[in-house]
Amino acid sequence: MKTLDEEQIIIQLQQPGTRKKAFEQIVSAYSEQLYWQIRRMVLTHEDANDLLQNTFIKAWTKLENFRGESKMSTWLYRIAINESLTFLSQKNHVQHIPLDSPDAAITERLEGDPYFDGNEAQTLLQEALQTLPDKQRLVFNLKYFQEMKYEEISELLGTSVGALKASYHIAVKKISTFLEGYI
Amino acid sequence: MNNRIEEEIIKKCGKENPFRVPESYFENFTQEMMDLLPEQTEQPLILKVTLWERVKPLLYLAAMFAGMMLCVRYLVMGEEENQEIPSAIFSETFSDQEIEAIVNYTMMDDYALYQYLTDAE
Numbered sequence: 001m002k003t004l005d006e007e008q009i010i011i012q013l014q015q016p017g018t019r020k021k022a023f024e025q026i027v028s029a030y031s032e033q034l035y036w037q038i039r040r041m042v043l044t045h046e047d048a049n050d051l052l053q054n055t056f057i058k059a060w061t062k063l064e065n066f067r068g069e070s071k072m073s074t075w076l077y078r079i080a081i082n083e084s085l086t087f088l089s090q091k092n093h094v095q096h097i098p099l100d101s102p103d104a105a106i107t108e109r110l111e112g113d114p115y116f117d118g119n120e121a122q123t124l125l126q127e128a129l130q131t132l133p134d135k136q137r138l139v140f141n142l143k144y145f146q147e148m149k150y151e152e153i154s155e156l157l158g159t160s161v162g163a164l165k166a167s168y169h170i171a172v173k174k175i176s177t178f179l180e181g182y183i
Numbered sequence: 184m185n186n187r188i189e190e191e192i193i194k195k196c197g198k199e200n201p202f203r204v205p206e207s208y209f210e211n212f213t214q215e216m217m218d219l220l221p222e223q224t225e226q227p228l229i230l231k232v233t234l235w236e237r238v239k240p241l242l243y244l245a246a247m248f249a250g251m252m253l254c255v256r257y258l259v260m261g262e263e264e265n266q267e268i269p270s271a272i273f274s275e276t277f278s279d280q281e282i283e284a285i286v287n288y289t290m291m292d293d294y295a296l297y298q299y300l301t302d303a304e
């Protein structure tokens with residue numbers, strides 16, 4: 001990941017002549033980390049790519065809303081998280097997952113995805129994650145895979161550290177119980 | 184306990200990323216993204232600052248000043264106020280007859296009583 005001089009970038013964003021170049025640096029610096037955050041939530045590359053593009057378009061069109069109170073990465077993460085959660089809630093409304101074997105449907109989807117090459121245990125972990133509510137899965141992903149501190153997650157999600165710890169604890173227990181049946 | 188369960192999950196499934204992306208996806212993404220951005224007006228961007236953000240430093244300053252004033256008042260006036268309270272309570276709680284009885288009992292003369300009630304030196 002490239003590091004940015006945020007103060008300099010903010011100055012450049014304010015001027016029409018340098019705005020696009022500054023934004024290009026932002027896209028270049030944050031696209032990869034945002035992509036993986038989104039991808040872990042929505043699973044497929046196509047959906048992750050669409051949502052990443054939406055995230056940057058939203059950031060570009062709402063630049064005046066960035067007040068420099070938080071870091072640029074925090075602001076972008078928040079947009080990406082909102083985009084992902086909105087997408088998932090809309091998808092949950094229209095998608096019909098077979099009630100008798102929801103895990104099998106996810107396994108099928110992952111195994112048919114050319115951009116997923118997880119082994120059996122990794123596929124099972126993804127299945128277990130799909131049994132969690134979206135927000136709990138998000139907390140799990142940020143803590144487990146991205147190894148973020150609770151304080152950082154708290155800043156992103158606006159949830160107290162205590163509530164995050166409880167959420168992660170419940171998620172870990174659910175996943176462990178799910179895996180016990182297989183591994 | 185939670186750490187132990189977490190470690191078991193790591194042992195079973197690891198933390199490796201099982202997802203992949205098309206070749207050169209990240210290398211090409213920035214340029215593709217820049218091409219997708221809608222045009223913006225050529226106006227200098229004014230980052231929005233809410234009313235709360237504008238008054239926040241002033242409020243903090245005012246709160247700090249008020250706190251300092253209370254501390255100073257407590258330190259300077261504290262002693263005097265503490266001395267006033269007993270006599271005030273005394274004069275409001277006891278009737279004249281009761282005061283007379285107390286004065287007789289303690290053999291306090293009028294001058295001493297006056298001194299006590301008014302805190303005169």
